[in-house]
Amino acid sequence: MARINEFYEIHQAIEALSSLAPHIANYLGGLINAGNTKEQVLGMLGKFRGYRNNIPQPIFSAMEIVVPGFRTIEDFEDRVLQMSEEELDRKLGRLLIAIQSGRLANTAMGESLVRRIVRMALLEDLKGFQARTSGIDYMANLDDPTFEDPRQGSLVNKPMARDVKRAWAAEADHRFIDSLIKIHWTGGLDWEKKLRNFLKLSGKNEISTSGYLPGSNKFFSSWGTVGVIVKGRTTLASNDMNTVNSGYHGQTPPETLEKYASSGVPKRPLLFSGPEVWGGGSGKYILDKDSFDPYESRRSEFIVDNWKPMGIIVSLLGFPGNVQDNVEKGNFINTRYAEVILELGLPIYDWQMKEIPKEKIEAALRGELEEDYDGF
Numbered sequence: 508m509a510r511i512n513e514f515y516e517i518h519q520a521i522e523a524l525s526s527l528a529p530h531i532a533n534y535l536g537g538l539i540n541a542g543n544t545k546e547q548v549l550g551m552l553g554k555f556r557g558y559r560n561n562i563p564q565p566i567f568s569a570m571e572i573v574v575p576g577f578r579t580i581e582d583f584e585d586r587v588l589q590m591s592e593e594e595l596d597r598k599l600g601r602l603l604i605a606i607q608s609g610r611l612a613n614t615a616m617g618e619s620l621v622r623r624i625v626r627m628a629l630l631e632d633l634k635g636f637q638a639r640t641s642g643i644d645y646m647a648n649l650d651d652p653t654f655e656d657p658r659q660g661s662l663v664n665k666p667m668a669r670d671v672k673r674a675w676a677a678e679a680d681h682r683f684i685d686s687l688i689k690i691h692w693t694g695g696l697d698w699e700k701k702l703r704n705f706l707k708l709s710g711k712n713e714i715s716t717s718g719y720l721p722g723s724n725k726f727f728s729s730w731g732t733v734g735v736i737v738k739g740r741t742t743l744a745s746n747d748m749n750t751v752n753s754g755y756h757g758q759t760p761p762e763t764l765e766k767y768a769s770s771g772v773p774k775r776p777l778l779f780s781g782p783e784v785w786g787g788g789s790g791k792y793i794l795d796k797d798s799f800d801p802y803e804s805r806r807s808e809f810i811v812d813n814w815k816p817m818g819i820i821v822s823l824l825g826f827p828g829n830v831q832d833n834v835e836k837g838n839f840i841n842t843r844y845a846e847v848i849l850e851l852g853l854p855i856y857d858w859q860m861k862e863i864p865k866e867k868i869e870a871a872l873r874g875e876l877e878e879d880y881d882g883f
Contacts, residue, residue, distance in 0.1 A: 573598045633798040639674035646778040652754025655763045668775035680795035689716035694731020711771025718809040739814030744793040748808035818854040830871040
């Protein structure tokens with residue numbers, strides 16, 4: 508079972524193919540169980556790329572409904588990416604009708620299975636995102652994060668910024684993206700003011716967060732030591748915040764904030780370029796598990812909409828033991844962290860995402876925390 512879990516993504520592909528081509532599913536399943544590496548199995552999947560006469564007949568029949576007369580798998584992908592959303596929806600509708608009516612031999616699939624097969628074929632990943640955004644290249648004024656201020660000359664870039672977010676929404680593996688933990692960090696001498704102001708924001712305002720794998724044992728950021736764990740809908744993600752540079756709501760003019768009072772203030776990438784530029788450009792964007800770099804979590808940027816706070820994280824090593832140390836030494840820097848986060852009334856977590864009992868923090872503030880409790 509451990510071996511199968513290791514190749515979860517490949518098994519998802521095999522499961523999607525199994526109703527259409529059992530011999531392929533059995534062949535690849537045997538390869539995995541025989542102990543081949545992930546790279547070897549992916550290589551075997553790659554055997555079915557190339558000319559269409561290499562494609563098993565049931566799969567070919569399904570693909571032919573979506574793109575009649577395609578020559579190669581690459582041709583199929585390119586032609587699908589050129590379709591409008593409306594045209595693609597019509598094609599998928601025809602495919603679903605064909606399957607449900609029994610016109611495709613050896614198939615017994617529901618709509619979810621059709622979507623998974625189409626998803627594999629359409630490359631809903633980084634490559635597909637780059638194909639959709641290949642003609643987009645701009646740099647907007649960093650003082651106008653909503654692209655609304657005519658004094659900044661950014662209006663011309665607004666349609667391109669919207670197109671970037673639309674392309675990301677169409678290509679992203681939203682199930683994987685939703686599984687990540689998102690944290691909005693605060694820091695600096697005015698961390699308390701930033702934290703309180705953030706928690707006053709409407710959940711409809713899009714916010715910037717960092718993304719982490721569940722089960723990670725290190726939750727740190729380049730932005731600060733106190734963060735708000737949020738739950739919401741991700742609308743854009745990159746391993747490097749510098750390839751998004753979405754700006755700050757504090758820079759938004761009052762008249763623009765008023766315009767978005769009911770719908771919420773949007774966030775958009777203030778610059779965009781292809782993967783060939785210095786710094787990686789669109790090559791740094793996160794579309795799925797393969798394009799997510801967990802070692803860059805502290806520099807990542809996930810724009811989140813319709814969010815709500817779920818907890819507070821303090822990434823100070825040894826917290827709350829160091830609060831008691833501060834109390835005993837008359838140094839009250841860390842004690843203020845403890846006082847503020849207790850007041851907020853949200854669950855509190857340490858740098859390893861372990862929940863800290865509030866009684867422990869209260870005991871530390873009184874100087875009564877047992878010596879062996881340091882958060883490690």
